[in-house]
Amino acid sequence: MLQARDERTLLRCGTAGAVLFVAAFLVIGSLRSGYDPLRHPVSSLAIGSLGWTQAVNFCISGVLVTSFAFGVRSVLLRLGGDWWIPGLIIAIGVGLIGAGFFTTDPVGGYPAGEEFEVTATGVLHQVFSAGVFLGLPAASGLLGRLFWSTKHPWWAAYCFVTAVIFLVGLxxxxxxxxxxxxxxxxxxxxxRIALCVGFGWLLLISLFLRSARFSRAFSVRVRTA
Incomplete structure (x- = not known):
């Protein structure tokens, strides 16, 4: 079992990872010449001479999200949870790291003049990205079910709605x-709507799990168990 200080540090990694990832790709996308945030995927920001900025964003955010998963695991141990939810969050983090190491193939006309061509690197990018795009709604849905069973109905509803909106956007x-x-x-x-909703969920969950309100609710449940 982690010490309380270590657990809170790991939970803070969820806040940092979510904020960094979204803020960075929004800023990078707004500054990239020839890039249209309305049309082109976030992964395309890793293409080209300045692509390293998004690749670094993928990797650092992935390390932070993976660290967050171990804080979540520590909390869920006390609630009777298993490895499924933190395991899915680890899949999100590893997916981000892999997406940073393996650059996507050009798609949607960016970069200009580049023809779409399937490469091994591009395929690996898609494989790792699946960890993000499938892990987020799955983790949200499972955590919603856990919140429902532990008498947190509003947080359960938020998790379920997050999973639905994310999947629709995807x-x-x-x-x-x-x-x-x-x-x-x-x-x-x-x-971007899907990613903002999904990583916004990571941010709010990381805040809630280390809040005084959650601690009080958990204490009540332990005393009545």
């Missing part, structure tokens, strides 16, 4: 990046 963005005409112009926007 599906719309995939259709857009697949060049489906009705969705292509705003594929990047759909992806």
């Amino acid at each position: 599906v719309l963005s995939v259709l857009g990046f697949a060049q489906v005409p009705d969705f292509q112009p705003h594929a990047g926007l759909y992806q």
Whole structure:
């Protein structure tokens, strides 16, 4: 069992990782010449001479999210939880790190003049990214179920809604990046909505798990168990 100070430090990593990842890709995307945040995926920011900035964002955020998972594990041990939820959060973190090491193939006309071509590096990027895009809604849904069983209905509802919105945004963005005409112009926007909702969930969960309110609710549950 982790010491309380170490647990809180790991939980803070969730806050830092979520804020860093979203803030960085929003800033980098707004400054990149020829890049359209409404149309192009976040991963495309790792292409080109300045792509290292997004690659570093992927890796540092991934390390922070992975560290957060061990703080979540420590909390869930006391609530009777298992490894599924922290394991899925680890998948998110490792997915981010892998996405940083393996650059995506050009898609959606960025960079300009680059033709879409499937490469081994691009395939590995997609494999690791699946850990993020599948891990987030799965972890949110499972944590929602745990919150419901431990008498946290509003947090349970928030987790379930997060999973639904994330999946809807993901599906719309995939259709857009697949060049489906009705969705292509705003594929990047759909992806950003999903990512902001998903990483916003990580941020709020990390804050809640180390809050006095959660500690009081947990103490009541322990005394009545």
